Amino acid sequence: MSATAFAHSYIGETSPADGETVTEALQEITLNFDGNIEQGSYxxxxxxxxxxxxxxxxxxxxxxxGTFAEPLPNESYTVDWSIISEDGHPLEGAYTFTVNAPIEEPVAEEPVTEEIEDVTTDENEATEAPSETANEEEEVTGPSATMLIAVVVGIIALVGGVFFFLRKN
Incomplete structure (x- = not known):
């Protein structure tokens, strides 16, 4: 065999491996080769x-x-790679993997944390809020004095009008 045959860089271990299902957030993949690779590989x-x-x-x-700005979403992926061996020979290949990581939902946790902070940091607001609600309920459910007077005057006017028409006849 010639010495140049040994200079080719063949793919070895990959992370994630071909066909693997990754169950954690993934932001990086690594392809290992049995020899050095040159610039222009991707x-x-x-x-x-x-x-x-x-x-x-x-x-x-x-x-x-290969590094990703954010973890890959749950889905299947194909990795196409192309390298230039140390001896200048190009090699390429492909493999697949799947991401199936638990989905974190930080949005649902934030409002709960904020509510707890509001209640514990300002006790005065928490105690004042029920009394404000009680005042609003009294205003809405109880009649005002002006309204009572208007109703009484209306009834008197109605009764007076009925008597006036009855006396005329």
Whole structure:
């Protein structure tokens, strides 16, 4: 065999592995090669729906690392890689993996935390609020003095009008 045949860099271990289902948030993939790789090597990641994922590729000694700005959403992905071996020969390949990580819902937790903080930080507001509500209920459910006077005057006028018409006849 010639020495140049040993200079090719073949893919070894990948993280995540081909066909693996990842159950934690994933922001980085790593491809290990059995030899050094050169500048110009890259990784392309595509979702099962065909959407290209933005990935920043870093080349290390025998490694090609892809980093994502945010963890990948739960879905299946295809990794297409292309490297230039130390001897200048291009090699390429592809593999797939799936992300199925628990979905965190921090939005639902925030309002609960804020409510607890409001109640514990200002006790005066918490005690004043029920009395304000009670005052509003009294105003809404109880008749006012002006309203009572208007009703009484209306009844008197009605009774007076009935007597006036009855006396005329």
């Amino acid at each position: 990784i392309d990641v595509t979702s099962a729906t065909g959407t290209a994922v933005d990935v920043t590729t870093t080349i290390g000694e025998g490694q090609l690392i």
